[in-house]
Amino acid sequence: MRLSAKFREQYIQHEMRTHGRKNGFVTTGQEARLLKWLPIVGLPKDKTLTMSKVPKNSPIVLEIGFGNGDFLVHLAENHPDWTLVGVEIYLPGVAKAVGRLEDASFIERTRITQLPAQYVLEHQIEAEQLDGVFINHPDPWPKARHHKRRIIQKDFAELLVSRLKQGGFIKLASDVSDLAEWMRVILDSTKGLTNIAGQDGYIERDADRVLTKFEERGLKAGRKSQFLHYVKD
Numbered sequence: 678m679r680l681s682a683k684f685r686e687q688y689i690q691h692e693m694r695t696h697g698r699k700n701g702f703v704t705t706g707q708e709a710r711l712l713k714w715l716p717i718v719g720l721p722k723d724k725t726l727t728m729s730k731v732p733k734n735s736p737i738v739l740e741i742g743f744g745n746g747d748f749l750v751h752l753a754e755n756h757p758d759w760t761l762v763g764v765e766i767y768l769p770g771v772a773k774a775v776g777r778l779e780d781a782s783f784i785e786r787t788r789i790t791q792l793p794a795q796y797v798l799e800h801q802i803e804a805e806q807l808d809g810v811f812i813n814h815p816d817p818w819p820k821a822r823h824h825k826r827r828i829i830q831k832d833f834a835e836l837l838v839s840r841l842k843q844g845g846f847i848k849l850a851s852d853v854s855d856l857a858e859w860m861r862v863i864l865d866s867t868k869g870l871t872n873i874a875g876q877d878g879y880i881e882r883d884a885d886r887v888l889t890k891f892e893e894r895g896l897k898a899g900r901k902s903q904f905l906h907y908v909k910d
């Protein structure tokens with residue numbers, strides 16, 4: 678990869694412990710777009726969201742694990758007043774999404790980072806700064822011994838709640854029923870959150886939702902996704 682050592686040090690992380698792929702092939706064109714846009718909309722390790730000068734009075738909505746950016750582009754299209762913060766550890770996904778957001782002229786309304794969600798929430802986002810969070814099809818880690826790698830854990834749920842404004846939302850989707858249940862059980866018992874569908878409940882799929890790569894992959898394999906919607910009390 679041709680990204681300079683200085684650029685990599687600021688915008689790309691290898692040292693933080695995460696599970697799942699981080700590296701992969703990035704084309705020369707994608708690399709040029711990363712080099713152009715991350716200094717403008719990126720969140721390097723030592724910069725907070727507030728320091729990135731998000732517009733005042735614009736709802737701030739975070740997407741964790743945006744993959745190739747399907748949903749981020751859809752959100753930008755449908756919510757022109759929102760500032761979107763996209764977090765994705767897989768660099769080729771970041772590169773693809775940056776290209777798509779630039780092509781659609783949405784990029785300047787976003788903040789994009791390849792740092793892990795845990796770091797971003799803990800160190801770069803303030804308490805009660807977010808209006809909403811989307812987590813679509815997080816990695817299922819199906820083996821029981823890998824369940825501790827799932828992103829939704831008790832302490833992560835508490836961290837999410839602390840970063841949400843009162844009335845803010847968390848919306849999640851999964852095509853893996855065991856993982857949907859795992860997330861529901863943890864979030865239903867997290868203080869300060871109300872499940873909009875009632876305890877133990879799932880909401881209907883939002884009619885205007887775009888099909889993400891992993892929802893589509895699930896459908897092709899005969900797995901219908903389940904959807905969760907929580908609001909901070």
Ligand SMILES: C[S@@+](CC[C@H](N)C(=O)[O-])C[C@H]1O[C@@H](n2cnc3c(N)ncnc32)[C@H](O)[C@@H]1O
Binds near residue numbers: 741743770794890
């Ligand atoms: C199964 S994919 C789903 C992608 C997309 N949301 C979709 O619905 O098609 C899960 C994504 O979460 C990302 N991811 C995993 N752990 C993460 C973390 N700690 N912080 C940010 N993203 C993470 C992975 O790199 C991967 O792209």
